[in-house]
Amino acid sequence: MNDAALQGKLKLATAALCGCFGCHMSLLDIDERILKLVELVEFDRTPLTDIKSIGQCDIGLIEGGVANAENVEVLRDFRKHCNILVAIGECAVNGGIPAMRNQFDLQDCLQEVYIDGIGVENPLLPNDPEIPLLLDKVHPVHEVVRIDYFLPGCPPSADTIWTFINDLIEGNDISFPYSLIHYD
Amino acid sequence: MSSGKTFKLDGKAISFEEGDTIMDAALRAGEYIPHLCHNPEFKPHGSCRVCVVDVNGHSMSACTRPAEQDIDVDNSSDAIMDLRRSLLQMLFVEGNHICPACEKSGACQLQAVAYYTRMLSPRFTHFFPRRSIDASHPDIVFYFNRCILCGLCERASRDVDGKNVFSISGRGINSKLVFNSPSGKLGDSELSVTDKAVSVCPVGALLPKHQGYEKPIGKRLYDTKPISVVGDAALYQSVNRSSKSSESNE
Ligand code: SF4
Ligand code: SF4
Numbered sequence: 001m002n003d004a005a006l007q008g009k010l011k012l013a014t015a016a017l018c019g020c021f022g023c024h025m026s027l028l029d030i031d032e033r034i035l036k037l038v039e040l041v042e043f044d045r046t047p048l049t050d051i052k053s054i055g056q057c058d059i060g061l062i063e064g065g066v067a068n069a070e071n072v073e074v075l076r077d078f079r080k081h082c083n084i085l086v087a088i089g090e091c092a093v094n095g096g097i098p099a100m101r102n103q104f105d106l107q108d109c110l111q112e113v114y115i116d117g118i119g120v121e122n123p124l125l126p127n128d129p130e131i132p133l134l135l136d137k138v139h140p141v142h143e144v145v146r147i148d149y150f151l152p153g154c155p156p157s158a159d160t161i162w163t164f165i166n167d168l169i170e171g172n173d174i175s176f177p178y179s180l181i182h183y184d
Numbered sequence: 185m186s187s188g189k190t191f192k193l194d195g196k197a198i199s200f201e202e203g204d205t206i207m208d209a210a211l212r213a214g215e216y217i218p219h220l221c222h223n224p225e226f227k228p229h230g231s232c233r234v235c236v237v238d239v240n241g242h243s244m245s246a247c248t249r250p251a252e253q254d255i256d257v258d259n260s261s262d263a264i265m266d267l268r269r270s271l272l273q274m275l276f277v278e279g280n281h282i283c284p285a286c287e288k289s290g291a292c293q294l295q296a297v298a299y300y301t302r303m304l305s306p307r308f309t310h311f312f313p314r315r316s317i318d319a320s321h322p323d324i325v326f327y328f329n330r331c332i333l334c335g336l337c338e339r340a341s342r343d344v345d346g347k348n349v350f351s352i353s354g355r356g357i358n359s360k361l362v363f364n365s366p367s368g369k370l371g372d373s374e375l376s377v378t379d380k381a382v383s384v385c386p387v388g389a390l391l392p393k394h395q396g397y398e399k400p401i402g403k404r405l406y407d408t409k410p411i412s413v414v415g416d417a418a419l420y421q422s423v424n425r426s427s428k429s430s431e432s433n434e
Contacts, residue, residue, distance in 0.1 A: 087305070090284055094276070094306050097285055102312040143309055150305035154284035178410050181299050183283035184290065184401070 009039075010058040010169060014046040015078055017071040018098045018138060019064030022155040023089035024048070027061075029158035040169055054081045059168065062147075063155075065091040065098055066139045070132035079145040084168070088161070090154040090183060092141045097154075099138040106136055149174065154184050191255045200251035207235060207247040210259075216412035217259055218268055218297045220275075220386050221334035222247040223418055226343060229335045232275070234297060236267050243267065269301045276306040278357070280313065280329035287396035288388025290404025291420070294332060296411035311357075318363070320371030323393050324382060331361050331389035336418075341381035349375045361389075383421040 016024055024047060030037065045054035054060075060082030066072055079085055090096035101109050115123040141147055151164055160180045167174045190197045191206070193215055200209035210217050211224055221232040230248040237246045238258035246257070258264055275294065283289045315328035338350040338361075349370075353362040365373035375381065377392050385391070401407065405420055 090282075093304075094281070095310065095312075097282060099280075099310075099312065100282055100285065103280070103314050137312060140306070140310065142305065142307070147305075152304055176302075178299065179408060181302065181304070182290075182407075183281075183295055183298075184286075 009042045011044050011055070012041040012046070012059045012061070013044040013054050013057045013078065013082060014048070014061040015063065015074050016047060017062060017064030017075060017092070017141070018067035019089060019091040019096070021047075021063070023063035023092075026089075026153075026155035026158050027161050030162045031158070033158075033162055037165070040165075054078060057082045058084065059165075060085045061088050062086065062092050062141050063088050065095045066135065066141060066144050067098055068132040068134050072135075072144060075141055075144055084148045085145065086149045086151060086164075087141045087147045088151045089156060090152060093150050093152050094140045095138045099140075102137045106134060110134075152181065152183050156180075189251075189253050191251055191253065191257060193257045194259050198251075204251045205247055206237060206239070206244075206249050206251050206257055209251045210246065215259070217246045218300055218411070219247060220293060220297060220332060221336065223336055223384060223416065226336065226339040226384075229339070232332065232334055233271050234268055236264060236271070238264055265301055268297075269303050270307075272298045272301060272303055273305075273307045275332050276303075277308045277310045278313070279311075279332065280315065286330065286388045287391055288330070290399070290401065290407055291417055292388055292406075293386035293411065293417040296406040296414070296417070299406065300410050300412060315360075318370045319393075320369040321373075321375065321393075322371065323377035324370060324375060325391050325393050326361075326363075326370050327389050327391070328360060329389075330387050332387055333359055333361065334386060336384040336386065337361075337381040337390055340384045341375070341379065344380040347374045347379065347381075349373045349379075349381060384418045385421075386417050 014024065043049045044057050045051045054077055060078040062075065062078060062085065066075060087093050091098055110125055114120065114125050151160055153160060157180065160176060163176060163180065164174060187199070187201050190199045193210055198209050198213045198215065205228065207217055207219065207222060208224070217235050217237065219232070219235040221229040222235060228247040230245050233245055235246040236243050238261070239249060239255050283295060289295065317328065318326040333352055335352060338352060341347050341349040349364050351362050351364065352359055354360055362368065363370045363373050382390055382392060405417065406414055
């Protein structure tokens, strides 16, 4: 048994895929309630701890949609290691703003940004093998793996995230008051 | 004058007149049945099916089903709400509804009805269709991505404005709104921003220009109260577009 399990804490991991990091900022907006949170959960892989690989977790929170090969890999890894996987925010839930590029061919997007765009110097398509390959389209996470819960919002408010995590940990039915459900 | 005839809506007696649909009678009684393509000012369309209710064991659209003495209408069971949510989810994945980037967000009836049914995700696989924008009209912009083909603009333009600017063309997934003009562009049609047609769109498809994001988050139509309390978006979209106009519902 690991330390967290001995203390009766749940393990929580988070990842930001193709999003703006706003959902993670919203998580931090729970302010001093984060002290209560760390009594309830131990953070595993998350940008907040900078732990790079995920261990077995109870809850995984995913911000952002799936836009490149690395997003797919991280998302599948999270699904494999998390008992409960949660899509947080519009990008994870329906692709969000990044999915607006689905209106165009990927080649045209790259061409516009790196070759033809206003103010481009040294036009060149990025081709470093370290850079993850872009997918043809941006997808919501539920189109790639099974998702257990969805928290819409751009971003979901700190209260929404807090209500959700608490209800989940306490084993209550997840239910939001009207004001906490929004898609923007 | 009441005709003395009643039916049951979620167990509550609702009186109705000869010729009423379930929706007509419910609206008059102040009972909310979720709907998108219905607007009591126009003939029922029966196309969005979001007003589905259960009548004596059968799923029917409340806007087209005639009211009938003593029928039992279920408007709120989990099964009915699940059906409505599924219909809404299909509408969401069939178009491109990126609410954070939509001028109508917060005052959109599709969104509000989805909130009312507690829809938390679109659940299905997105079509991500590629659809254009027609911004050729000086005062009006049209987003094909957000049109739910409710036919309200078509009915308003034909029945009130007497212009017949809109029509739904094609079948199934290829259905789209077309504009009656020599070039097919909205800017070459007879549509004017003060037309009834522009004020009935429940979503962010047919929009007056130069008004986007005027209201801050928190002050928009459905930000704090649900559509069952606030009512249809069209009630708040009447002509308020020229400085000459004194009429405003806001
Ligand atoms: S039309 Fe309504 S549902 Fe569609 S993107 Fe705009 S606000 Fe969202
Ligand atoms: S433009 Fe608006 S009113 Fe017209 S069919 Fe589309 S959704 Fe309905």
